[in-house]
Amino acid sequence: MRAGLTPDADGAFRERRERAVDAPATTTWTCVADLGGDPGWYAANRLWQVRGVLDRVVGGPGNRGRPDRELRVDDPVDGWRVETVEPGRSLTLVSEQRMPGTARMTYEVHDSQGPDTDRSRLVQRLEFRPDGRLGQTFWWVELPAHKVIFRAMLVRMAGEAERRARADGTMGP
Incomplete structure (x- = not known):
């Protein structure tokens, strides 16, 4: 069974992606902490802007x-709100955008296991709890774009962490 295609026993759709990053966890965290700021959303920034305009309408x-x-708990980040934050470790945003359900996005940063401390792991967890049939339909309609955009977000965030690590000299060329 592939994550996100069928709801869990509690009715929520969940996805989990993970990526090894050639950057220390402290550097990788800076990218998570910047989410929605200068780098935007790391992927499909124009689509995120359009989504925000439509949401406002x-x-x-x-x-x-x-x-x-x-970021602190309860801070807004575009159409999201910080639900939890453990600096250096994890950030969870809950969507406040109009949709038939509740969406959460979590990023976690982990030190690599073993002697290679200049590497880290970036984990992306997504959850959508649909409200009834309309919510389930919403999930299925937006799923193809959702998969592409969120996968790209993870890849580009990891790439930015690696770029920052090279720039600040914590990783080789």
Whole structure:
């Protein structure tokens, strides 16, 4: 069974992606902590902007930006809100956009196991709890774009961490 294609026993659709990163966990975390800021969403930034405009049209918060500081619980990040944050380790956002259900996005950063401490692992977890049939239909309609965009977000975030590590000299060329 592939993650995200069928709901779990509690009715939620869940996905988990993981990527090895050639950068220390501290550097990888800086990319997670910047989510929604200067780098935007790391993938499909224009689509995220359009989604925010459409959300505002239907009464949602739209794109509110984010604070220009370290994120804290309850901070807005465009159409999302910080639900939990463990600096250096994990960030969970819950969507406040208009949709028939509740969406959560979590990024976790882990040190690599073993002697290679200059590497880290970046984990992306997504959850959607649909509200009834409309929510399930919503999930299936947006699933193809969702898969492409969120996979690209993870890949590009990891790539940015590696670029930052090279730039600050913590990793080789």
